[in-house]
Amino acid sequence: ELKVEQNPLFLSMQEGKNYTIYCNYSTTSDRLYWYRQDPGKSLESLFVLLSNGAVKQEGRLMASLDTKARLSTLHITAAVHDLSATYFCAVESGGSNYKLTFGKGTLLTVNP
Amino acid sequence: DVKVTQSSRYLVKRTGEKVFLECVQDMDHENMFWYRQDPGLGLRLIYFSYDVKMKEKGDIPEGYSVSREKKERFSLILESASTNQTSMYLCASRPGTVSYEQYFGPGTRLTVT
Numbered sequence: 001e002l003k004v005e006q007n008p009l010f011l012s013m014q015e016g017k018n019y020t021i022y023c024n025y026s027t028t029s030d031r032l033y034w035y036r037q038d039p040g041k042s043l044e045s046l047f048v049l050l051s052n053g054a055v056k057q058e059g060r061l062m063a064s065l066d067t068k069a070r071l072s073t074l075h076i077t078a079a080v081h082d083l084s085a086t087y088f089c090a091v092e093s094g095g096s097n098y099k100l101t102f103g104k105g106t107l108l109t110v111n112p
Numbered sequence: 113d114v115k116v117t118q119s120s121r122y123l124v125k126r127t128g129e130k131v132f133l134e135c136v137q138d139m140d141h142e143n144m145f146w147y148r149q150d151p152g153l154g155l156r157l158i159y160f161s162y163d164v165k166m167k168e169k170g171d172i173p174e175g176y177s178v179s180r181e182k183k184e185r186f187s188l189i190l191e192s193a194s195t196n197q198t199s200m201y202l203c204a205s206r207p208g209t210v211s212y213e214q215y216f217g218p219g220t221r222l223t224v225t
Contacts, residue, residue, distance in 0.1 A: 009152075031212060042202060043155075043216040050212065088154060098143050098162075098206055099170065100214060104154040 002027050004091050006103030013079045013110050021106045023072040023089035031092040032072045033100065034063050036085045043088065047074075079110045115139070116205050116217035124223045131190040133220050135203030141215075142208040144186035146170075146178065149200040149219075161186055193224045 003026040013019055023032070031050055035043040047056045049065035049072060056063050060083065062075045072089055086107050090100040119134035135144065143162050147155040147170075157170030159178040167178050175197060179187045186205075190197055203217040 033212075033214070035216075042218045043204075045213050045215075048212045090155075092212075098214070099157060099160060100145075100155075101157075101171075102147075102155040104152060 002029070002091060002093055002101045004089060004101050004103040006089055006106055009104060009106060011106055011108045013076070013108065015080055015110055015112055016078050018078065019076050021074040021076075021087055021089075021108075023074070023091075023103055025070050025072075025091045025101075028067070028070075029091045029093065032065050033090040033092070034072070034074055035088045035090065037088065037105070038085050046087075076108075079108075081110050081112060084108055084110045116203060116215050118201075118203055118217040118220050120220050121218060122221050122223075124225065125190075125193050126225055127194060129190075129193050129224075131193050131222065131224075133188040133190075133201055133203075133222070135186045135188070135205075135217055136184055137186075137205040137215070138184065139205070139207070139215075140183065141205040142183070143206040144180065145204040145206075145214065146176075146186065146188045147202045147204065148172070149202055155202065158188065193222075195224050198222060198224045 005024045034046040047063040052067040054065045060077045065072045086105045088105045090102045093099045116137045145160040146158045161167045161180040177189045201220045204214040206214045
């Protein structure tokens with residue numbers, strides 16, 4: 001059974017600081033997803049990481065994937081208040097059914 | 113733009129009622145999914161469908177069933193609602209192989225009293 005562990009679950013940051021959210025998973029997978037969720041809203045796709053060593057960046061967020069270590073990171077650079085949200089990683093199971101297993105989410109609060 | 117819509121944003125039902133949650137996507141996607149989201153537990157997959165009339169159980173199917181009679185519509189059915197089914201329900205869809213992204217609907221917050 002695929003397990004996905006995210007940490008930390010809660011993260012309070014000051015504006016301008018850097019931090020990393022970690023996503024570990026238990027079985028082999030080549031596809032990993034990062035989503036953002038604002039309070040009361042649905043999930044917004046941030047990154048899709050398809051292979052070992054994949055790195056993607058959008059603004060102050062950068063995601064990477066190490067399939068050998070079964071680890072993905074979401075790095076936040078010089079945080080701003082607008083980044084406050086809950087961030088989820090999700091791992092795709094093998095096969096063709098595209099089933100995603102989600103981590104529990106990281107609630108990020110960026111304080112002025 | 114891909115659009116996934118859900119029939120209600122908020123729903124209040126009584127214990128024992130039969131509840132239908134509807135999801136419609138407008139991009140001819142083969143795959144559709146139903147998740148529930150609870151605080152501290154993240155999203156958990158209830159059922160998914162990879163084609164019309166095809167369905168597979170996810171991680172927590174107990175107490176739920178689904179129906180997919182047309183490609184664009186995927187329904188989640190609570191045969192006899194219970195208070196422990198109070199939750200946020202999210203529908204998602206995804207193309208077959210062209211794109212890897214799952215597109216999520218706005219969610220339905222269901223309260224069972």
